[in-house]
Amino acid sequence: MDCSDQKIRTQNPRGKAGLFNILLFKYAFNIIYTGTRRNLKMDDIYEVLPNFEASQLYSRMTQEWQKELKTSKNPSIFKIFLRMFGWEFALWGIGIFIAVLFIGDMAHTIVMGKFMTYFEPGTNVTLKEALLYASGLIGAKVVVQLYDNTYLLAVWSIGLRMQIACNTMVYRKCLRLNSKNQNNHGRAVTIITKDIAQLLTVADCAHMLLIGFPKFFVMLYIMYTYIGVSALAGAAIVMATVPVNALLGILISKYRLKTAAQTDQRVKITQEMLTAMRIIKMHTWEKFFSNTIDKRRGKEMKILRIVYYLKAVVFAIGQLSYRFAFYVCVLTYVALGNHVTAEKAFVIIGCFGAFESLLTDYMPNGIPQMAEYKASLLRITNFLMLEEVPTPLSGDIHNSIDRTIDLKGATVTTEGATVLAGISLNVSGGLTVVAGPTGSVAKLTFAAKYLMRPKNRGYFLPQYAKT
Structure with a gap:
């Protein structure tokens, strides 16, 4: 809701x-220090940054959405996000690519191997060189940690702005929806609480x-320079898991959409039950509605169970393949008649440590999450494409002197069932009451839904204000 009386904050x-x-x-020390001394109050909260204001984000996203509707047959929220946050996303991605791959993994692994040669018998590495290697290890860790924390805050801020823009778009869309029986407002609740909530970490x-696969090939090259073709044995096992994870990600996306559909139906029934609570109590229908909601929840949980089973399989594949690939790699190297030195051992461990994050974090969590993000963006796009209430032909219908509603032989069909048939009437300006038995279809359908629903047959002749 808009509020003209806005409080001026620090x-x-x-x-x-x-x-x-x-x-x-x-910049966060002051508010953290205040929070350690006492409970924070609303007066302690800072002013919202300009690029996080809902009005600005909504205005920008509305412009991009209208442009998308005009230029594309299949509008996509993903394309809008690319235009709004693409450059910022790319710049932070380049930074984390350099920090993680070249400093955190590649440089750290090579320097660690050089440092460990100092402890081998008969080594040529001096104490001074060992101290330099140790300083390099510490410096690499410090640089990566400093950048990583700032990076996480920045990319989560991008996700937060996506959430703000989408929440505002969905809210404004709800105000313009017609009353077709498609549980639109129930869908809006599910989209805000589940789909949009996931955008924070996208x-x-x-x-x-995007970083994972370049990291794989870089670390594979480093291993190849140290242990030769033996590195390919472990790499083959790692690569074999990629198509399996991709297939499981597609299945997760499919079941995620089914889960959302079941959630929409459950929310719809719950809203209808709460709205008609007096009638339910009067007719003692509590048991019936309770069983109905339980059945819907059971169907939803059945699909959710499949989703989490698939996620568990993806995670298990990542955990097992990393350890098995390391074992096969070392075993192959020794079987070829080679001797494992401290430098080579720690380089291999460092390379497979980088593989571990790819196999146990990036792919097991990233692929299913990206599949869920794709499903969420599709649901948001479909919701924004729903039909809206038509704009009146005149400026102010409330100032009309002669206002009437004229129906001639109208018939309405909803979800394959005819709810109104052969209705003809003329309603003049003023208060008109549609009477009927408690819970009657005629009163409910006509009073709540008819005026904005497309008719299958008949005519609806609205009388707008005269200009």
Whole structure:
């Protein structure tokens, strides 16, 4: 809801924070310190940053949505997000690619191998060189951690802005929906509480998947330079899990859509039950509605169980393939008559440590999550494509002197069932009461849904204000 009386708050220190301030989160120290001394109050909350304001995000997304409707036969929220946040997403992705791959994995693994050669008998590495290697290991960790925390806040901020824009779009859409019997408002509740809520981590998840495969080939090359063709034995096992995870991700997306449909139906029945609570109590229908909701919830949980089984299989594949690939790689290297040194052992461990994040985190979590994100964006897009109430032909219908509703032989069919047939009447301006037995279809359908529903047969002649 819009509110003209807005409270002026303290300026957000993040808006003018410098680079050093941002890296160390110094701008958040004051509010954290206040929270340690007492409970935070509304007066302690800073002013919302301009790029997080719902009005600006809604205005930008509305413009992009209208552009998408005009230029594309199949509008997509994903394309809109790319235009709104694409450059920011790409810049942070390049930064995390350099920090994680070149500093966190590649440099750290090579330097660790050089450092461990100092402890081998008869080594040529001096103490000074060993200290330099140790300093390099510490420096790499510090750089990665400093950047990683700032990166997570930045990409989650992108997800938060996606949430704000989509929530506002869905809310405004609800105000313009017609009353077709498709449980539109129940769908809106599910979309806001489940689909949009998942968008917070979408940017981070996408980056991890994009980084994962280049990381795999870089670390494979490093292993190849140390142990030769033996590295390919472990890599083959790792690559064999990729199509399996992709297939499971497709299945998860499919069942995610089915789960959302069951949730919509359950929310619809619950809303109808709460709305008609007096009638339910009067006719003692509590048991019937309770059983109906239980059945809907049971169907929903049945599909959810399949989704979580699939996720567990993906996670198990990642955990087992990482360890099995490392075992096969070392076994192959020794079987070829080679000797494992400390440097080679720690390089292989470091490379498979990078593989571990790919196999136990990026693919098991990333692929199912991206499948769910895809399903969520599809549901949001379909909701925004729903039919809206037509705009009146005149400016102000409330000032009309002669207002009538004229129906001639109208018939309405909803979901294959005829709810009104052969209705002809003329309603003049003023209060008109449609009477009928308690819960009658005629009173409910006519009073709540008829005026905005397309007719199968007959005519509806609205009288708008005269200009």
